Amino acid sequence: MTTTIVLQQAINGIVLGSLYVLVALGLTLIYGVLVQINFAHADFVTLGAFAAYFFMHLIGAGYFLSIGVALVLGAALGWLINASIFTPLRRKGNELLPLIATIGVSVMMQNLMLAWFGPIPYAFETPYSSQVIRFAGIFVSWQNVIIIAVSSLTIALLYAFMKFTFLGKALRAVSQDHETAGLMGINPNQLIMLTFVIASALAGMAGAMLAPVLVLTPFAGTSVIVKAFAIVIIGGFGNVEGTILAGLIVGLIESYTTQYLNPGLIDIVVFALLLLMLAIKPTGLISERREENV
Amino acid sequence: MERLHAQAAIARQEALAAARRQVVAQELMSVWPFARIYARSLTMPVIEQAKVPLLNAGSSSIKVTEPGNPWTFRIMPNEVMQGVNLAENAYKRLNARTAVLLFENTNAGIGNAQVFKDTFTKLGGQVLAEIGFGRDVNDFTAIATRVAGLSKIDVIPTYTLEGQGLKITQALAQSGVTKGGGGGAIQIGTIWLPFGFEQKAGKAALGYIRIVQFDPTETRDVVIDFTAAFKAKYNADPTHLNAHAYEQIMLIADVVKRGRKDPQSIRDGLAATKNYSGVTGSVEFDRTNQNTKMDTVHYMETKPDMSWTSLKWN
Numbered sequence: 001m002t003t004t005i006v007l008q009q010a011i012n013g014i015v016l017g018s019l020y021v022l023v024a025l026g027l028t029l030i031y032g033v034l035v036q037i038n039f040a041h042a043d044f045v046t047l048g049a050f051a052a053y054f055f056m057h058l059i060g061a062g063y064f065l066s067i068g069v070a071l072v073l074g075a076a077l078g079w080l081i082n083a084s085i086f087t088p089l090r091r092k093g094n095e096l097l098p099l100i101a102t103i104g105v106s107v108m109m110q111n112l113m114l115a116w117f118g119p120i121p122y123a124f125e126t127p128y129s130s131q132v133i134r135f136a137g138i139f140v141s142w143q144n145v146i147i148i149a150v151s152s153l154t155i156a157l158l159y160a161f162m163k164f165t166f167l168g169k170a171l172r173a174v175s176q177d178h179e180t181a182g183l184m185g186i187n188p189n190q191l192i193m194l195t196f197v198i199a200s201a202l203a204g205m206a207g208a209m210l211a212p213v214l215v216l217t218p219f220a221g222t223s224v225i226v227k228a229f230a231i232v233i234i235g236g237f238g239n240v241e242g243t244i245l246a247g248l249i250v251g252l253i254e255s256y257t258t259q260y261l262n263p264g265l266i267d268i269v270v271f272a273l274l275l276l277m278l279a280i281k282p283t284g285l286i287s288e289r290r291e292e293n294v
Numbered sequence: 295m296e297r298l299h300a301q302a303a304i305a306r307q308e309a310l311a312a313a314r315r316q317v318v319a320q321e322l323m324s325v326w327p328f329a330r331i332y333a334r335s336l337t338m339p340v341i342e343q344a345k346v347p348l349l350n351a352g353s354s355s356i357k358v359t360e361p362g363n364p365w366t367f368r369i370m371p372n373e374v375m376q377g378v379n380l381a382e383n384a385y386k387r388l389n390a391r392t393a394v395l396l397f398e399n400t401n402a403g404i405g406n407a408q409v410f411k412d413t414f415t416k417l418g419g420q421v422l423a424e425i426g427f428g429r430d431v432n433d434f435t436a437i438a439t440r441v442a443g444l445s446k447i448d449v450i451p452t453y454t455l456e457g458q459g460l461k462i463t464q465a466l467a468q469s470g471v472t473k474g475g476g477g478g479a480i481q482i483g484t485i486w487l488p489f490g491f492e493q494k495a496g497k498a499a500l501g502y503i504r505i506v507q508f509d510p511t512e513t514r515d516v517v518i519d520f521t522a523a524f525k526a527k528y529n530a531d532p533t534h535l536n537a538h539a540y541e542q543i544m545l546i547a548d549v550v551k552r553g554r555k556d557p558q559s560i561r562d563g564l565a566a567t568k569n570y571s572g573v574t575g576s577v578e579f580d581r582t583n584q585n586t587k588m589d590t591v592h593y594m595e596t597k598p599d600m601s602w603t604s605l606k607w608n
Contacts (some may be wrong), residue, residue, distance in 0.1 A: 005443045012436045019433075121457035123494035130496065132468050141468055144435075214432045215457030223430040258436035259443075263427040264399050 004137040009255040015144040017251020018151035019213065022206035023221075024228040024235070024243045025158065026199035032175040032238030033195040036095070039102040040081070041228070042221030043109035044200050048074050048207025049216055050117060053124045063126040067150070067208040074204020075197045081105060082196040087189070113218035122216040129212050143212050150209060154202070155244055162240060171195060175238060230274045236284020245285050342366070347561040349545065351507070351538035354485055355402050359582040367564055367583040369541055369574070371591050373402065376484040376505050377409025379591055380451065383607055384482060385417040388503075390448035392420050394441050394479075396462060397453040399426040406453040406484055422447060431458065438465035447471065447479040452486075456494075459487050464498045473501030489533040492596045502596045503605065508537035508574045509592040511604045520573045534574075541572045 023045055030038045048070035056066040085105060089097040128142035162168040173181040174191045182188050207221065214220045231250050235242030250270055257269050277284065348366045350358055354373040358366060371379075384390040393414055397403035404426065411421050422444045425437055441447065450472065452462055467475030474481075474497055483504040492499045510521050510531055520540060524532040532540075548570060549563035570577040575590030593605035 005439060008439045009436060012433070012439060015435070016433050121460065121494075123460055123496075125496065129464070130468075130498075134470075139469060210432075213461075215461060217457060220432075223432055226430070255436040255439075259440050263425060263431060263437055266431070267428060 005259065008138050009259045010252065011138065011140055011144075013252035013255035014248060015140075015147055015251070016254055017248035018148050019206065019210055020224065020227055020231055020250055021244050021247030022151050022154065022202060022209060023224050024231040024247055025155070025240065026202040026206070027228055028232045028235065028238055028240060028243040029195055029199045029202075031232065032240075033171060034098075034192060035238075036098055037102070037229075038199070039099075040105040040109060041102075041199070041203055042225035043106050043113070044074050044077065044203035045207040045210065045221035045224065046113060046218060047077065047109065048204030049124070049211035049214065049220055050113065050122075050207075051204065052208035052211055053122055053216065056124075056126070063128065063146075067205055070208035071201045071205040074207070075201035077204075078196045078200020079193065081200075082193055086196070087193075090192075110218055110222070117218055119217060124211040124214075124216050126212050147209050147213070150205075154205070158198075158202075159240065167191075167194065227270065230270055234274055234277045234285060236286050239284060239286050242284045242286035249285075345561075346557050347564055349542045349564075351542055353402070355405060357401065359584045362582055364565075364583070365561060367579060367585075369545065369572075369577055369585045369590070370485065370507055370538070371505075371588070372584055373406050373484065374409050375588065376591060377406055378413045379588065379608070380482060380484055380505065381410045381413035381417065381419075383593070384449045384451070385414060385419050387607065388449060388480060388482075390414075390419060390480070392422050392445070392447050393449045393451060394422050394444060394447050395424045395451055395453075396437070396441075397424075397426050397451075398455070398458065399428055403453045407451065410451045427454075427458075429458070432461065434458070434462045434465035435468070437462070438469035438471060441466065442469040442471050450479050450481045452481055452483045454486060456487055456491060459483075459491065460495050463495045463502065467498035467500075472498070474498040488535075492600045492602060496600065497598075499596045499600065500598055503593060506592050506594050507534035507590070508532070509594070509604045510537075512592075514571070516571055517573050537573045541574050541577075544572060545570065545577060 023041070026044070027038060027041050030036060030041070051073045052063075052066035052070040055061050055069045056063060061069070085101050086098045089101050126143055128146055131142040132139050133142065133145070160168075162172060170181065170186045171191050171194065173184065173186060174188050178188045181191075203221075210220070210224065214224070227250060231246045232243055234250070235244070235246030250273075253269055253273065254266050257263065257266050261269070342363055342365045345365060350366060350368040351370050353368075354370065354376060356372050356374055359368050359372065384393070393410070395407045395411060397407040407424060407426075411424070415421060423441070425440065427434075427437065431437075441450070450466065452459065454462065463472070463474065463481060466472045466479075466481065467477075469475065471477045472479050472481050474495075481499075481502045481504075483502075485505050485507055487504060489506070492502070495502075510517065512518075520537070521532055524530075524536060545564065545567070546560065549560050549567070552563055554560045554563035565579055565583065568578055575585075575592075576587040577585050577590075578587055580586050588608050591608045593607045594602040595605055596602050
């Protein structure tokens with residue numbers, strides 16, 4: 001029984017961690033390239049969740065198609081908001097302006113969604129939510145299998161994109177040094193836009209994946225984003241590998257804290273780890289080697 | 295009559311500002327808020343200062359009436375009335391001997407769970423685990439796994455709002471603990487969840503027994519007439535919110551019919567109300583202005599087709 005519970009909680013932790021990773025990846029990408037925290041990221045997640053919900057329940061589309069719609073909507077919205085709000089503010093040369101603007105965008109989006117969708121929680125059921133696989137005393141829903149599979153695939157694709165494609169390499173170059181990357185013929189503004197689009201697409205997709213798990217309200221993303229910020233810091237700001245590792249660790253910590261301590265202590269344990277990390281290794285679990293020329 | 299809205303995110307400031315604005319600018323005779331405890335705890339002093347009676351039908355927290363605020367009345371059962379009754383019924387009617395408590399870490403969640411625990415253990419029952427959780431918890435699979443790992447559980451009193459309630463119910467069913475998932479445990483609860491919860495939760499809610507504010511299947515004339523009139527006008531069955539709003543207004547109307555016409559005399563009239571028969575039950579206030587009538591505690595059980603049946607336990 002004890003082994004079964006340990007294994008079951010490990011599966012629960014990996015599912016939860018995968019969800020956190022999906023949300024945190026967008027944050028870490030934006031920070032890595034722009035050195036900017038995007039407080040509106042949570043609301044892109046929520047909007048993705050609602051987009052998938054309505055596409056599936058009103059139009060009658062399949063769940064996987066709804067995930068695709070949420071991804072495209074997230075990407076489009078990311079492009080629109082970056083082009084209309086963040087880029088003009090960045091051109092003013094004050095780094096604080098776009099940061100504050102992300103807070104403004106977040107509050108605006110939350111209240112727009114509240115006005116459109118209301119405060120009552122939505123029940124987002126997919127055909128896979130109630131289908132459960134049971135083996136050797138362990139259970140896992142098909143929805144959770146999909147979450148792990150899609151998260152793994154997304155992470156692998158993103159990793160391959162960053163490591164092996166010209167655009168990915170260019171993104172990494174911009175994240176290391178805007179000016180030098182510019183001198184090498186890379187257009188940093190275009191890559192900043194690309195980063196926003198990828199991060200927002202990831203957020204939209206994360207919303208569609210999270211929606212059947214989350215309590216779906218206009219504030220749904222907010223409940224996850226605090227953990228995502230913690231994961232980004234624990235993993236190492238701007239570091240994709242670190243974010244993945246930290247996300248899975250936090251998911252497992254949550255599961256085992258629930259099992260052996262109390263779910264009420266989850267935030268205390270996670271944020272104690274964050275403080276410990278800041279004190280001992282402020283660069284995160286996996287810190288990127290950055291060389292600076294004087 | 296004016297309806298005021300205050301959304302959850304800004305309830306504190308809005309509720310306080312709205313109360314001040316309305317109480318100061320208009321000569322209110324009475325107010326009937328549905329706001330939860332934190333908004334009401336802010337508005338109550340304003341209401342008391344202005345000497346306007348407040349009829350509460352939104353929060354079961356003992357703190358609403360126990361401080362002894364002469365201007366605040368509660369027509370619904372408080373957490374102690376519900377909790378004691380629920381524990382007694384779990385032990386005596388459901389023959390429950392073991393329980394696992396699931397509750398949100400708020401005044402109301404902790405308070406409800408404590409009342410159940412005290413009564414249930416006094417009767418001879420055993421509480422196997424008390425699991426509190428924050429409002430930011432979304433995935434309840436880990437909690438359900440922990441519950442599934444405990445020994446035989448008879449009842450799972452659950453105290454949380456609709457969103458988390460849905461997820462808990464589904465997770466408990468998936469883990470095979472509750473009736474909805476083929477297990478033996480019965481999920482039970484006090485007034486937290488709205489009408490329509492069963493349809494959202496689906497098969498996972500099978501066998502869920504909970505207290506609701508209003509039983510539209512009651513055969514008293516006042517209920518039959520109200521339900522029929524509501525259906526004729528709105529082409530829908532009345533919910534607990536509709537019933538409570540109607541009850542609040544009709545209580546004031548009853549006091550006015552007895553010749554009370556200003557806030558002070560309406561307050562005194564409310565306090566003197568005896569055996570008022572309304573749609574949610576009868577009303578008679580104690581010295582703290584809490585309605586003492588247990589026929590306002592209605593039990594329902596979710597059936598396999600996701601409709602519910604009244605248990606007529608009170």
